[in-house]
Structures are given as structure tokens and as C-alpha cells.
Amino acid sequence: MAESRKAAIEVSGLNLWYGDFQALEDVNLSIKHGQVTALIGPSGCGKSTLLRAINRINERLGYVRTTGSIEVHGQDVLAEEVELTQLRKEVGMVFQRPNPLPLSVRDNVLYAYRLHRGGRSSRREEDEVVEGALTQVLLWDQIRERLDHPAIDLSLEEQQKLCIARLLPVKPSVLLMDEPCSALDPEATEAVEDLIWQLRGEYSILIVTHNMAQARRASDESVFMLMGKVVEHALTGQMFVTPKNKETADYIEGRYG
Amino acid sequence: MSSFRATELDRRNQRRERWVRGLFLVMTLMLILPVLIILGTLAWRGHSVISLDFLLSFPTNGMTEGGIFPALVGTLWLVGVALVVSVPMGVAAAIYLSEYAPENLLTRSINLAIINLAGVPSIVHALFGVGAFVLFFNFGTSILAAGLTLAVMTLPVVIVSTRESLQAVPQAFREASWSLGATRWQTIRRIVLPNSVSGILTGVILEVSRTVGETAPIMFTGAAFFLPFLPLGVGDQTMALSLHLFTVSTQVPNVPEALPFGVALTLISLVLILNAVSIAFRMYLRGKKKW
Known part of the structure; x- marks a missing residue:
């Protein structure tokens, strides 16, 4: 147990192909529990692919093939007997563009909760869930009067926070975030970053970002990837001050993107 | 310059x-x-022949006088049977093709079959109906046989339009739903269908309009020129507006000139009214959309 508390996600010898193209090559990675880990690297380096392999959302493409293993809390998620709905309950995902479902704010928050609960829940129970989740993402006071509005009417920042809030009622332990701020303006970015930082501890967060400043500000550890491989994995402070690899240094300093 | x-x-x-x-x-x-x-x-x-009495009474005097009640009722029966069969089947097929089917040879063949089915002339459907429903399944010339023939004929319309409206629902919604642990069906039921009903309804409207007017497919399978009684169930034969129009226009001597026009006017009004109701319903559903 002590071991699994340290590593939330353990990736070993992971190879991934899209058809004939190898997108990930022998990836080994240990993501610590309760921390924010940033995945950085130039476009096409495989960081989103890695993220999407963890909750297996990339599989619906149909031509994806993987070898190796990805363990979440010691369980191999690539194993035959894994039930995707259970995996996705444990591992929540936030997308690049806020993608609230075409439902009311309230129904968005309750969507996963209702799916996993089975049977009906009372209004009071649901009210508590909604308030709890929205409070956790610092949205409750702001939108408590608008719970019945279509979620799409919210501002982008609110939408993205809502997309985080709807993961929480099913009590995931890992949150995957695929450039969660890239569609937001600087102020909203800061607000969402603050939120991510607050959720740290209770959740293990893996965040893909193109924004170096963001990785630097809002992560404990950083992983630099290049051409489908992990080049460097270090404490964020360390990586940004004294990167070990030349490629890492060049990328961080913006010599290529 | x-x-x-x-x-x-x-x-x-x-x-x-x-x-x-x-x-x-x-x-x-x-x-x-x-x-x-x-x-x-x-x-x-x-317009001169249209009256409540015209709509609600039987034809008399060798169909040269009286009303069109049995034909009106018969058309509603036929459209009803066709809808009950083709809408569930068509929508289910469209959901499979749009939401489940992998892109492979089988799917492509099915799509091709649908397109071809849509292009088959209605008289061929009529003969198919006779062979399959009237004779092979032994339904006899009946509302059931005629309704099923109409259903087969309109199925492609329902499938194609339903599939198109399903595919108009942004992929991002499905992805969001799946990533929250929903199964395909939960996603279809809670997200995809509620956001495509208005489009699916359009297909149904088209089907209804087409079904109401079809003559050839019902002529040999279940519609009669004249019956002195109303159909009591799907096993009976029936009169129908479209066939009645054909009859009074070409088959019966000494019909007053206004009568066929009155029948045609009723037929086209029925289509227009059904369309108007569906369009109104569709607009109402669209107004409720959350995106």
C-alpha cells in the first residue's frame, strides 16, 4: 500500500502504434500520487497520445495497437478484464476545448454520478452532490442561480471548471488534462490553474501543456517528451533551472516548438 | 489607365x-x-365539393356522389401501419450504422443497398409486396400487406435522414460522455438522441407525405376501389384516398367534374396539415436544444 501511494500511474515499456506509425516508444514513467505532473514537448511528440492511452479513450479509433503496461494504482489498465466504465470512473479527463454536454449545468455535474450510481437518487442527495462538486471547483457561488441554464451558456472559464466538476462526484483519483487552458484567455487560464493547484493532493493530476510558464508555475514534476520518447523527467524547479539534456534546454528556452 | x-x-x-x-x-x-x-x-x-358531410360520408351512386370517408380512414390506417413498422426499424438501423458499425465491407454494402432500395420504382415495390406479403406470408390483400409494402418502400428515407441527423451531433459530445464512463447506448440515449429528434422527425415527415400519396404499392396489396364498410383491423382490405382519386378520375363514368378535384384537394391538404404539425413540433423541440 505504501508503494501504491507513491505511484499513482506506472507506465512501463509502453509502445503505441497508430496503424504503422509508432507514436510512443518504450515509455517508462512513474507519476506520483497527489501531485501535478506536467507533460511537455513539441507538437506531435506523443504527450496527448500518452494521456489518452491512460483512460483508453484513443481506442475507439480502431487502429491503435499497444504493448507494455500502464498501471493505475497497481492495476494494469490494458488488461483483458478491465471494464472501461470503471477505468474512466477512476481516471477522469478534461479536454482541450471545454466540452460540457448539451444539458443543464446541474445535469452536467450529475451525469457521471447518475451513470455509475444505477437506480434513482433523491433530489436532496443530488443537490448535495451538485453543491459539493461546484464548491470544489470554486464555481458554486457564481452559478448557483443558474443551475438549470444550458451549460453552453456559461463562459469558457466556467465551462472548463464545470468539466472538471462533473468528474468529481464519482470520486476519481487521477485527473488527465489535455491542454485544459489553451482555449482560455490569460485571466481564465490563471483561474483554472489555481483550481488545478488546489485539487492537487486529493487527486493525482497529469496535465499536457504547451505553455512553459504554466508548466513551471503549476506543476510539481515535469516530463519532457520528444518523438514518442521520454527524454527527461524531473522536479519542475530542477528541470527549468538545470535541465540535464540539451534537447530539453533548447525546448524550454523556445529554440523549437 | x-x-x-x-x-x-x-x-x-x-x-x-x-x-x-x-x-x-x-x-x-x-x-x-x-x-x-x-x-x-x-x-x-x-373547394365546392368539400364539406364536413363530404369528408364523413360514404360514396354513393356508383361513386359519383356522396363522400370519401372510407378512403380517408383507409389512408390513415395505411400510413399508421407503415409508420409503426418503418420508424422503429429505420431508426434502429440508422443508429447501428451511425453509432456502432465499424467502417468495413459489410457497412459499405448495407449503405449501397439502402441507396438502391430508395431508387427502386414504386411499382416494383408493389410487385414485391404481392409476392412477399400477400402470397408468401399469406397476409392476403390487406391493410397489413399494403402497409408493410409502404414501409419497405419508405424505409430508406427514414434511415438516411435519421443517420444524417445523428451524425450532425458533434463528436465532442460523444467523447465527453464516453470519457465519463458512459457506454455507447447510454451516450446515445442521453446525449445523441435528444439532440437529433428534430432531424429524425424531418425524415418521418417526408415518409408520411410520400406514404399518403402512393398508389401503385397499395393497389395490388390491400387497397380496393370500393368497399361499403370501414376496415375493422389490419386483416381487412380498405379504400384509400390516392386510389380513390385514380378511380373517380379515370375508372368511373359520369363523375361530376368537381369531385376528383375535391378528392385531390383533400389528399394534398392532409399532407400539408401533417407536415405543418410536424414542423411546428420540430421547431418546438429545436427551441429546447441546449446548444
Whole structure:
């Protein structure tokens, strides 16, 4: 147990192909529990692919093939007997563009909760869930009067926070975030970053970002990837001050993107 | 070269531009013309026979007098049976094709089959109906056989339009739902279908309009020229508006001139009313959309 508390996600010898193209090559990675880990690297380096392999959302493409293993809390998620709905309950995902479902704010928050609960829940129970989740993402006071509005009417920042809030009622332990701020303006970015930082501890967060400043500000550890491989994995402070690899240094300093 | 004035070439191009534009406009306006002429003629020459009594009484005196009640009722029966069969089947097939089917040879063959089915002439459907439903399944000439024939004929319309409206639902919604642990069906049921009903309804409208007017497919499978009673169930034969129109226009001597126009006017009004109701319902559903 002590071991699994340290590593939330353990990736070993992971190879991934899209058809004939190898997108990930022998990836080994240990993501610590309760921390924010940033995945950085130039476009096409495989960081989103890695993220999407963890909750297996990339599989619906149909031509994806993987070898190796990805363990979440010691369980191999690539194993035959894994039930995707259970995996996705444990591992929540936030997308690049806020993608609230075409439902009311309230129904968005309750969507996963209702799916996993089975049977009906009372209004009071649901009210508590909604308030709890929205409070956790610092949205409750702001939108408590608008719970019945279509979620799409919210501002982008609110939408993205809502997309985080709807993961929480099913009590995931890992949150995957695929450039969660890239569609937001600087102020909203800061607000969402603050939120991510607050959720740290209770959740293990893996965040893909193109924004170096963001990785630097809002992560404990950083992983630099290049051409489908992990080049460097270090404490964020360390990586940004004294990167070990030349490629890492060049990328961080913006010599290529 | 001075001050951006039009040259001779510019003027020639502009003349041609105006001419082409005018031509296309005239072509477009000519589309409306047949509709207006048809509706106008029917209303003008047929309105005198339309009355509540006309709609609610039986034809009399060798169908040269009286009303069209059994034909009206029969058409509703036929459309009803066709809808009950083709909508669930068509929507289910469309959901499978749009939401489940992998892109492979089988799917492509099915799509091709649907397109071809849509192109089969209605008289061929009629003969198929006779062979399959009347004789093979031994339903006899009945509302059931005729309704099923109509259903087969309109199935492609329902499938194609339903599939298109399902695919109009953004993929991002499905992805969001799946990533929250929803199964395909939960996603379809909670997200995809509620956001595509208005489009699916459009397909149903099209089907209804087409079904109401079809004559050939029901002629040999279940519709009769004249019956002195109303159908009591799907095993009975029935009269139908479209066939009745054909009968009074061409098969019966000494029909007063206004009568066929009255029948045609009723038929087309039925289609228009059904369409109007569906469109109103569709607009109501659209207003409720959350995106």
C-alpha cells in the first residue's frame, strides 16, 4: 500500500502504434500520487497520445495497437478484464476545448454520478452532490442561480471548471488534462490553474501543456517528451533551472516548438 | 489607365453577369409556378365539393356522389401501419450504422443497398409486396400487406435522414460522455438522441407525405376501389384516398367534374396539415436544444 501511494500511474515499456506509425516508444514513467505532473514537448511528440492511452479513450479509433503496461494504482489498465466504465470512473479527463454536454449545468455535474450510481437518487442527495462538486471547483457561488441554464451558456472559464466538476462526484483519483487552458484567455487560464493547484493532493493530476510558464508555475514534476520518447523527467524547479539534456534546454528556452 | 473607370471589357463582363443572374433567377421562380398552379387549380375547382358531410360520408351512386370517408380512414390506417413498422426499424438501423458499425465491407454494402432500395420504382415495390406479403406470408390483400409494402418502400428515407441527423451531433459530445464512463447506448440515449429528434422527425415527415400519396404499392396489396364498410383491423382490405382519386378520375363514368378535384384537394391538404404539425413540433423541440 505504501508503494501504491507513491505511484499513482506506472507506465512501463509502453509502445503505441497508430496503424504503422509508432507514436510512443518504450515509455517508462512513474507519476506520483497527489501531485501535478506536467507533460511537455513539441507538437506531435506523443504527450496527448500518452494521456489518452491512460483512460483508453484513443481506442475507439480502431487502429491503435499497444504493448507494455500502464498501471493505475497497481492495476494494469490494458488488461483483458478491465471494464472501461470503471477505468474512466477512476481516471477522469478534461479536454482541450471545454466540452460540457448539451444539458443543464446541474445535469452536467450529475451525469457521471447518475451513470455509475444505477437506480434513482433523491433530489436532496443530488443537490448535495451538485453543491459539493461546484464548491470544489470554486464555481458554486457564481452559478448557483443558474443551475438549470444550458451549460453552453456559461463562459469558457466556467465551462472548463464545470468539466472538471462533473468528474468529481464519482470520486476519481487521477485527473488527465489535455491542454485544459489553451482555449482560455490569460485571466481564465490563471483561474483554472489555481483550481488545478488546489485539487492537487486529493487527486493525482497529469496535465499536457504547451505553455512553459504554466508548466513551471503549476506543476510539481515535469516530463519532457520528444518523438514518442521520454527524454527527461524531473522536479519542475530542477528541470527549468538545470535541465540535464540539451534537447530539453533548447525546448524550454523556445529554440523549437 | 486612369482612375479605375470601367473598360469596355468590364462592361461586357457586367452585362454577362446580369444576364446569367437573371436567367438563374427565372429558373428558380419557375419552380414555384407548378406548385402554385396545382394548388390554385385544386382549390378553385375542388373547394365546392368539400364539406364536413363530404369528408364523413360514404360514396354513393356508383361513386359519383356522396363522400370519401372510407378512403380517408383507409389512408390513415395505411400510413399508421407503415409508420409503426418503418420508424422503429429505420431508426434502429440508422443508429447501428451511425453509432456502432465499424467502417468495413459489410457497412459499405448495407449503405449501397439502402441507396438502391430508395431508387427502386414504386411499382416494383408493389410487385414485391404481392409476392412477399400477400402470397408468401399469406397476409392476403390487406391493410397489413399494403402497409408493410409502404414501409419497405419508405424505409430508406427514414434511415438516411435519421443517420444524417445523428451524425450532425458533434463528436465532442460523444467523447465527453464516453470519457465519463458512459457506454455507447447510454451516450446515445442521453446525449445523441435528444439532440437529433428534430432531424429524425424531418425524415418521418417526408415518409408520411410520400406514404399518403402512393398508389401503385397499395393497389395490388390491400387497397380496393370500393368497399361499403370501414376496415375493422389490419386483416381487412380498405379504400384509400390516392386510389380513390385514380378511380373517380379515370375508372368511373359520369363523375361530376368537381369531385376528383375535391378528392385531390383533400389528399394534398392532409399532407400539408401533417407536415405543418410536424414542423411546428420540430421547431418546438429545436427551441429546447441546449446548444
